[in-house]
Amino acid sequence: MELRSLQLFVAVAEESSFTKAAERCRVSQPTISHHIQSLEKEIGEQLFDRDRRNVALSDGGHTLLPYARTCIASAQAAKDAFASRSRTLMGRLAIGTVEGVEDGPLPKVLQRLHALHPAVRVRLQTGTTAPLIDDVAQGRLDAAITARPLGDLPHGLRSKIVLTDQIVALLRPENVPENGRFPLRSLTEERLITYDETSGLHPIIGRALSRAGQRLRAAFSTNDVPLQVRLAEAGVGVALSAGSDPAVLNARNVVTCRLDPPIPYQKLLVWRAKDSPTAPLEAFIDLWELLGKDGRWDSGTPSTEFG
Structure with missing residues (x-):
């Protein structure tokens, strides 16, 4: 299986649309269709159930998806490892956040990350706690800043408190x-x-x-x-x-x-523990440990005066 085909397959699965996946991957829709058809021919099963309005994973698609994500992550990890050997950190970092983090350590950490590793591309996604935690657990995000849920985090996730x-x-x-x-x-x-x-x-x-x-x-x-x-x-x-x-x-x-x-x-920084962190994620966590020590953006005593 070609890595590019797996990347395009995952994009269609996550977007539930060939058109949106093409926009996201900056390729033409026929190119995506060709790669999906090649994958389906290779594995001998249909990957998507299609109609005029919807694109949904078939049983075969659900089976392939975690393997495809693992292959993509492994390929990226290999690139990151060799980039580290050449002292040039590269790769992508996808971070989810709840609202209200703009006055906390995050901007400072990202500014320092870019200064040290300008080749790392960062994608930020806002959302609410439960979907963001699920995105981290499923590998759609590398890390997320969320409210601490009442129950336990899903198995396989690590966290650190970043706000009280x-x-x-x-x-x-x-x-x-x-x-x-x-x-x-x-x-x-x-x-x-x-x-x-x-x-x-x-x-x-x-x-x-x-x-x-x-x-x-x-x-x-x-x-x-x-x-x-x-x-x-x-x-x-x-x-x-x-x-x-x-x-x-x-x-x-x-x-x-x-x-x-x-x-x-409390708010937490959450990431997956079952995999070795990618080099960009490891750098991000290290910088948070360094710069976030005085960056807990705890609220002070609330104002009791009208102003």
């Missing part, structure tokens, strides 16, 4: 309690603005409210933290948001209050 933070309440200054702390038991009387079910923070908030004898009923759900802030500023309700998010730290027309009891959470 807490959920805070955003509200109009006239509604701030005297002691500057917002009790969880009072949330049932408020219109809540917070993350939806796709966010890794949603179950963390839900569990904390449950322990306080409350139930999470959000009147407005969005993972867009700047929008959460704007809704709180407009007096729509009380927002429960990540304290370290730049939109929260820069909020001017609401007061940021700690919750009582607090709702702490």
Whole structure:
């Protein structure tokens, strides 16, 4: 089997489209079709079920996919190893992130990575915790920065804590309690603005409210933290948001209050442990260890003054 054919096969599988795969790989659609047909002829099975609108993996395609990814990863690892021997680090690095990491160590780490290894190409993908963790587990991403899930990570993943933070309440200054702390038991009387079910923070908030004898009923759900802030500023309700998010730290027309009891959470850097890290991933992790020591972007004491 030709490596290029396997690469194009994986692209079609991930995009569920010959057209999108062609755009991604910068080749013509007939070129992709030719490679897929050659693969199908070689293995003696159809790889995709096709109709006018959809392209889906067949049983044969599902069988081939993990082997194809392993072959591609092995070929890239070999290139990286010989590039390291010549002191020129090359390759690709795919990193997923949840929102709100722009004021943390990530930009600094990537800037240093590019300065040291300009031939490494980095692809950044934003998303929510569960899909990002699955993408790492399945090899679609090399690493991801996510909220720490309530349960265990999938088998075969490693992680390190990169952020210790807490959920805070955003509200109009006239509604701030005297002691500057917002009790969880009072949330049932408020219109809540917070993350939806796709966010890794949603179950963390839900569990904390449950322990306080409350139930999470959000009147407005969005993972867009700047929008959460704007809704709180407009007096729509009380927002429960990540304290370290730049939109929260820069909020001017609401007061940021700690919750009582607090709702702490962590963010993790997650990567696969079952494979030896590629040279670019290893360099990225090493740089995070070096530059992230003073880069935990923990939120400071929330503001209790209107500004």
